[in-house]
Amino acid sequence: xxxxxxxxxxxxxxxxxxxxxxxxxxxxxxxxxxxxxxxxxxxxxxxxxxxxxxxxxxxxxxxxxxxxxxxxxxxxxxxxxxxxxxxxxxxxxxxxxxxxxxxxxxxxxxxxxxxxx
Amino acid sequence: xxxxxxxxxxxxxxxxxxxxxxxxxxxxxxxxxxxxxxxxxxxxxxxxxxxxxxxxxxxxxxxxxxxxxxxxxxxxxxxxxxxxxxxxxxxxxxxxxxxxxxxxxxxxxxxxxx
Numbered sequence: 001x002x003x004x005x006x007x008x009x010x011x012x013x014x015x016x017x018x019x020x021x022x023x024x025x026x027x028x029x030x031x032x033x034x035x036x037x038x039x040x041x042x043x044x045x046x047x048x049x050x051x052x053x054x055x056x057x058x059x060x061x062x063x064x065x066x067x068x069x070x071x072x073x074x075x076x077x078x079x080x081x082x083x084x085x086x087x088x089x090x091x092x093x094x095x096x097x098x099x100x101x102x103x104x105x106x107x108x109x110x111x112x113x114x115x116x117x
Numbered sequence: 118x119x120x121x122x123x124x125x126x127x128x129x130x131x132x133x134x135x136x137x138x139x140x141x142x143x144x145x146x147x148x149x150x151x152x153x154x155x156x157x158x159x160x161x162x163x164x165x166x167x168x169x170x171x172x173x174x175x176x177x178x179x180x181x182x183x184x185x186x187x188x189x190x191x192x193x194x195x196x197x198x199x200x201x202x203x204x205x206x207x208x209x210x211x212x213x214x215x216x217x218x219x220x221x222x223x224x225x226x227x228x229x230x231x
């Protein structure tokens with residue numbers, strides 16, 4: 001069956017360290033992989049997207065890698081801060097025909113990240 | 118929240134009653150989606166729309182119907198609510214022809230079926 005797994009349900013790290021979150025998937029061939037942040041009581045907010053032909057993407061303190069052979073993405077937050085505490089969701093875009101139908105995005109269940117001062 | 122509103126934000130209803138949730142956008146995006154979010158399951162797609170009057174089922178569509186009579190509004194209806202439909206419901210929009218196809222989410226509706 002098709003699955004997306006975010007390996008840790010929760011991750012606690014010290015402020016200033018690098019947080020690394022993992023997303024693994026099986027039986028998909030996604031064109032894109034996305035990461036979202038979700039704060040309690042709010043909807044997810046888009047952070048980064050990486051394409052299947054890209055190995056790495058950066059945005060400020062965020063870095064995402066995408067290994068289509070391993071079927072894995074890593075999401076890094078460097079110099080982490082307490083304000084980075086949130087749940088982070090991995091999502092796959094599994095559209096096969098991008099110009100003929102809506103993209104279908106499948107979400108992982110998320111990793112709750114806590115940064116302690 | 119990228120010009121997306123959901124109403125109501127909270128609702129408590131009894132088993133067997135019909136419920137309609139509304140999603141309204143001011144972004145003129147073509148694609149709209151309804152998700153439910155439950156502990157341990159993450160976000161699961163219920164239905165989506167790729168244009169006015171064009172809708173399709175997602176992975177958990179049983180017990181739900183949708184309608185989209187104009188670009189800005191996407192309605193989700195529970196014909197006869199059950200306790201298993203207690204959840205937080207999120208609407209999302211996307212603009213396929215923009216770089217990345219990311220989705221923008223509304224603030225959510227917390228529905229409790231007693």
